[in-house]
Amino acid sequence: MAKINRRKALIALATGLVSLNSRFLWAESGFDLGLKGQELLAQGKYDQAIEILQAGVKLEPDNEWLWGLLGRAYFQKKELRKSLDSFRQVLRLNPEDTYSRMMVDIISQKPLPPKIEPIKPLTPLEKKALEEEKQILDRLQVENTLGYRIQRVVLDPGHGGFDSGAVGLKGLQEKEVNLDLVKRTSQILAQMDKDLKVFFTRTEDYFVPLSARTTTANQYSADLFVSFHVNANENRKPRGMETYFCSERASSKEAARVAEFENSVLKLEKNELIQKGYVNIEEILFLFERKRYWEAGGEVASLIQNNLKNRLPLKNRGVHSANFYVLRRAKMPSILLEMGFISNPEEEKLLAQSDFRHKLALSIASSIVSLKKSRI
Template identity: 50%
Template sequence: MNRRHFLKYIARSILGTSGLWLSSRGMAWGKSAFDYALEGQNLIAAKRFAEAIEVLKEAIRLDSKSDWAHGLLGRAYHGLDQKAEAVAAFREAVRLNPADTYSRMMIEIITQKPIPRLKRPARPLSPLEKAAKVEEEVMLNQLSPEGGLAYQVKRVVLDPGHGGFDSGAIGPTGLKEKEVTLDLALRLSRRISEKGNIKCFLTRTGDYYIPLSERTVIANQYQADLFVSIHINANENPKAHGCETYYCSERASSKEAARVAAFENAVLKYDEPFKKRPGYIDIEEILFNFERRLYWEESGKFAGTFQDYFQQTLPFKSRGVHSANFFVLRRAKMPSILLETGFVSNRDEEAKLKKASVREEIAAAVVRGLLHGRA
């Protein structure tokens, strides 16, 4: 809402105490667009979305240039799960006010998944249109994913854990986690690139250290659809073995998951803390705190489907799917998972992880999981 509209609404609200509002035709009795929008906002807060929609439509009829009313209408439609109508309203709000961060965020969140088209009056299709429709359905059936993420993964960022002075876990005979994760990521990148329909990027391509906070910044800059952080597990119990998949959550799903997250987060002591100015309020941060929970939920769904396919050809025992507060996953603006591919602390698995053939098997299993069995 620009300054001119805001001042107009303030004037109307003041006059509204006496039942008057200003229009282009002078003084008149009745409610203003601002009054209707405010009423719609209260109805949304009360979860009376259908009533809110009717009230907000009247607000827009009176003032079609109110980005606030269009944004509220988008919220009301979203409350009724009418995604197409919600996106249309949010887009109009952004068109009227390009600085409307909330509406932009809601458009991004809703359109992560396919949404139904707005209903339009039906008309008979021409023979050419019917043929085109049949061809379109055939193409969509060929391209549709077979589970997991409800949208196509076109960009993947692979994150080889640790690096440089941070060796990660070290096995009984000296095998370093950072070496294995980088080699696995390079093998994975090659296999994914060979598929031709997915672009693959790496957070590091050599033996150097990258702060945890910068790893997801890289993924966000690439606008990835999926972020995969690759690690090798370790445990004080030398008999612990197998692979597992993690996704981010505020609370760990088990004590073991909390232990793994604490180990992977330990490198934070080397990261330079970000200092905010006193009194500074980061609106983008507030919005992202809401948004990321949706990504975490989607990550959990994807992790379950991934593990189902991942374990089918894996050269190690599957330890299932778990969740914990991994710092490297927290800042990702897309679904993200963390893989623990074997235990370097287990002598048998350390010996296997040294073999190029086993690493190829792990890479193949990961690709199979990412592509949901289509590898």
């Protein structure tokens, strides 16, 4: 058992932090409490972890590590408001903390739990109205079964943080173009279709692993996943736009090259360790489902590419497929846009222009909205 720090124990008692029989008296510092809280988190004992970590941040209110652990504990308990406050506190102490910034983004886009109000019993008139509403909705659902309903879209700005993506001759970075286009597209979508819910995999310049991007889309139960990218080639001449969907094998050598470049960031990510003999039932089931998602992704890619080619002054390079890691685990139709070549001097110049970006975002947003009217 660690030796009690008498001075800190007396301070804690004086401030009402602990009582004489408290189990926190053994701790010499917030670090000790953090280690204990981390251990409880790993064991899934979130209530106990929160209690320990709350004591830790009271003892050391400027300890960003403790606030981060507390944010994780609240997140696991689905206490999103408290989790958000904890991660924001981390960012106040350390604005460079990319994990907390990502968590703030994720939580901010989740619907926070509403304030609980007493439930009043329904009147006979209200019950009848609800029954009629259900009948209408059931009928509409039957009428719409031939189409794929798009109500929730996740926009994914490719690359970010230390992963700049492709870089043009003038220094324009792909990650910056992607993020700006996503923000513009989202704003236009909000104006064009107020019923469409739009989410992001990142809203600022930080790194997000490829696996986390589609995981985010799956968590949001998205109907469509769109990954924004800008193409590049060692040869400066290639130009134009193209749209990709996921497939086991690449549709061409060029498609394989693009997928290899976009997947290259995997080398910088930590490989997941899988225990020997472990069988992931959900993964096996997904192997049967993904063909349907990939086929739908192909239809979406064709519709969007056809729409874009009529709206933009870029060469139409068509629709292709390849094994993109960022798309393969999405449980919804997913596509990857390559919006011009940043390696081409003329197109790099275009991509740097605000007017062109607006036109590009407007075309993408219009294409997404048009999908709602199509039968996918």
